[in-house]
Amino acid sequence: MNRAIPKNKAERRKSVADLCQKLALIMCVLTLLAALDGMQAGFRTDKMLFNAVRGEETIVSGDLYIPPNEQGVSVHAEAENSAPGTNLDGYIRYRTSTPGLSLHFLEIRGRMWRGLLQVSDSAALGDARLDVFLRGCPPDEIAPHHTVRVLPTQAALAASHTSLFHRLLGVQSWWVMFATLPLAILFTVVVFREKGREMNRLLANGIAPIYKLARRGDHWEVVFGLGRNHGVREHDTLTILNRELIPVGCISVHTVKAETSHANVDMGVHISPRFFVARHRTRHLDNTHK
Structure with missing residues (x-):
């Protein structure tokens, strides 16, 4: 009858390593999905379209058209070189095709402007x-123009986002990527560290992994990590051990x-590239679980 072996320090470390490995995989998948989502959103997002909710305000930015004449160049230079805090x-001026929209400019850098777009409660949807x-x-x-799309609610604004993460979680996909x-990386480092400790512990007990398993006619060719330096x-x-040793x-x-x-x-022996080889049949069972 098999008896359950109580958990010890080595087994707890293995459990931590297994958990971190799963978490690392999840974080890698989320990072990849967030990066792909951010790229597709960047390609699909109309840079000339501003989505805004009626009765609220939002920060917007865009490219400034500078007419190729002396007045345009002069006014742009004055604006860009103005002191901090200047109105x-x-x-910079603006005009809209519908009442209820106002724009207050906050910053100008080169050809890029940034401002606060305010939408009144009476603005038409x-x-x-x-x-x-x-x-x-x-x-x-020939000057480009922007489009302001006035939406009725925050829910409608969330549904308008091209980014899936932004639509479902309310955060930009890039923030998800930067967080995950x-x-x-952290979970991967923990896994490598714990796997290294586990491998050193196994080697100290005369157990090593199989590095290569190749079929050669009527037999398997096996290369494993025990050699002359380990007393072989x-x-x-030697003894073949499965993943549970x-x-x-x-x-x-x-x-x-x-x-x-x-x-x-x-060929009739049950063996796998994920199995181990031990110098002794009995000693590894005593030492491995200590």
Whole structure:
């Protein structure tokens, strides 16, 4: 009758390593999904479209059209070189195709402007045209214009996002990626550290993993991580252990190197690349669970 072996320190470490491995995989998947979601949202998002909720305000930004004339260049230079805190509304103007929209400019950097878009409670739902231009330089027909899409509720705004993460979680996918990537790295480091400790512990008990398992006609060629430095000699008979470190067969060594050995195994022996090889049939069972 098999008896359950109580958990010890080594088993707890293995449980932690297994948990971290699963968490690392989850974080990697989330990081990849967030990156893909962010890229597809970037391709699909209309940079000239601003979604806003009626009765609320939102930060918007866009490219500033600078007419190729002396006045346009001069006004733009004044605005860009203005002192911090200067009211940029004196340099940049706007006009809309519908009442109820107002825009207060906060910053200008090169050709990029940033402002606070306010939508009144009486603003009509739907799309409205928004033109942004420099003082004294009303846009001509070739100047690009923005579209403000007025939505009734925050729920409608959330549903309008092209990013799945933004739509479902309310956060940009890039923030998800920046949050999950460090966690993925952290959990991976923990897994490698614990796996390294586990491997050192097994080697100290004369147990090593199988590095190579290849079919050679009527037998398996096996390469494993025990060698001359571990006390293995040619023609030694070692024990094959499964993933639970339970003996499932024997193996006869024909070539021994410093850190590895080679052996041939009959095709009828149950063996897997994820199995182990032990120097002793009984000692590993006593030491492994200590």
